[in-house]
Amino acid sequence: MKKYILLLTALFFLSCGGGKTDQRFGLVIHGGAGTITRENMSAEKEAAYRVELTAALKTGYAILDNGGSSLDAVEAVVRVMEDSPLFNAGKGAVFTGAGTNELDASIMDGATHQAGAVAGVKTVKNPISAARKVMEETWHVLLAGDGADAFAEEQGLEIVPNSYFHTERRFKSLLKAKEKEMEKHGTVGCVALDKHGNLAAGTSTGGLTNKRWGRVGDSPIIGAGTYASNETCGVSGTGQGEYFIRSSMAYDIAAQMEYNEKSVKDAAQAVIDKLTERGGTGGVIAMDGKGNIAVPFNTEGMYRGFYMNDGELTVKIYKD
Ligand code: ASP
Numbered sequence: 001m002k003k004y005i006l007l008l009t010a011l012f013f014l015s016c017g018g019g020k021t022d023q024r025f026g027l028v029i030h031g032g033a034g035t036i037t038r039e040n041m042s043a044e045k046e047a048a049y050r051v052e053l054t055a056a057l058k059t060g061y062a063i064l065d066n067g068g069s070s071l072d073a074v075e076a077v078v079r080v081m082e083d084s085p086l087f088n089a090g091k092g093a094v095f096t097g098a099g100t101n102e103l104d105a106s107i108m109d110g111a112t113h114q115a116g117a118v119a120g121v122k123t124v125k126n127p128i129s130a131a132r133k134v135m136e137e138t139w140h141v142l143l144a145g146d147g148a149d150a151f152a153e154e155q156g157l158e159i160v161p162n163s164y165f166h167t168e169r170r171f172k173s174l175l176k177a178k179e180k181e182m183e184k185h186g187t188v189g190c191v192a193l194d195k196h197g198n199l200a201a202g203t204s205t206g207g208l209t210n211k212r213w214g215r216v217g218d219s220p221i222i223g224a225g226t227y228a229s230n231e232t233c234g235v236s237g238t239g240q241g242e243y244f245i246r247s248s249m250a251y252d253i254a255a256q257m258e259y260n261e262k263s264v265k266d267a268a269q270a271v272i273d274k275l276t277e278r279g280g281t282g283g284v285i286a287m288d289g290k291g292n293i294a295v296p297f298n299t300e301g302m303y304r305g306f307y308m309n310d311g312e313l314t315v316k317i318y319k320d
Helices: 002-015 043-065 070-083 127-137 145-154 168-180 241-246 249-260 264-277
Strands: 026-034 103-109 115-121 142-144 188-193 199-205 226-228 233-239 282-288 301-308 314-318
Touching: 026 043, 026 070, 026 233, 026 282, 043 070, 043 188, 043 301, 043 314, 070 103, 070 127, 070 188, 070 199, 103 127, 103 226, 115 127, 115 145, 115 226, 127 142, 127 145, 127 199, 142 145, 188 282, 199 226, 199 233, 226 249, 233 241, 233 249, 233 264, 241 249, 249 264, 249 282, 264 282, 282 301
Parallel strands: 115 142
Antiparallel strands: 026 188, 026 301, 103 115, 103 199, 188 199, 188 233, 226 233, 233 282, 301 314
């Protein structure tokens, strides 16, 4: 009889999802949106981007596949892209008009709604890890400037001289931008969904080329450049941060899902349509708790990719 009761209890738990295997998991990433066309891309450059985006996706997928958290996956993936000089985050960050590199990053846990961010850091090798430390080791959400750099050092994170971020390619685009007043995108971001159904999102950037020193964009602003809630979706944005801040773009996607019952695809497209209407450029990656993905953008291209447990690893750059 006892055995029979045990068996029934086990069957009950299994039917309630105790042995659930249908939870999708995986991740979606971006490496910035902008004037990215086949015409101005060489075969070598395109191949290099594909290699880095693939490596980032594989890093995150391995963590999730081993039962790791979406938060761990997001941090690890963003670190891979921060360490690559190809992206405007960490090494390879764009320059301020004053010829320095000032970095912004944020991370959010969709299960707890905890978040952390750093703005204007100059010596933290991996700003995404500093953002996570702010979330986990302080009662604050956002630390900025020298205080953020000092905090990262106290936490034992790797510290580098500001010249570490200097790359010739980005310095040249500063010089070009000074002549033409043009902007350059290239932020990185990741949204992950783990086997436990938890969403997390993170974003890291050097900001916009030739930005005024001290300028802070949307990437470290929760609700503007990054947002995550298990109740709706995870979001990371890239583009002209001022527009993202003014429209609370990342949170707007979640809000449209929550209040208007829109799908993640419709909600994400709606905020990009609004961005276009308001004269801004950029894109977002978003994923809901079921693993549905949206990657809309209004620029010519956006470095992006996704890798879900029931699909192929996919990397895309152009509109088509
Ligand atoms: N959104 C970033 C910023 O405004 C830049 C980018 O995504 O390219 O700082």
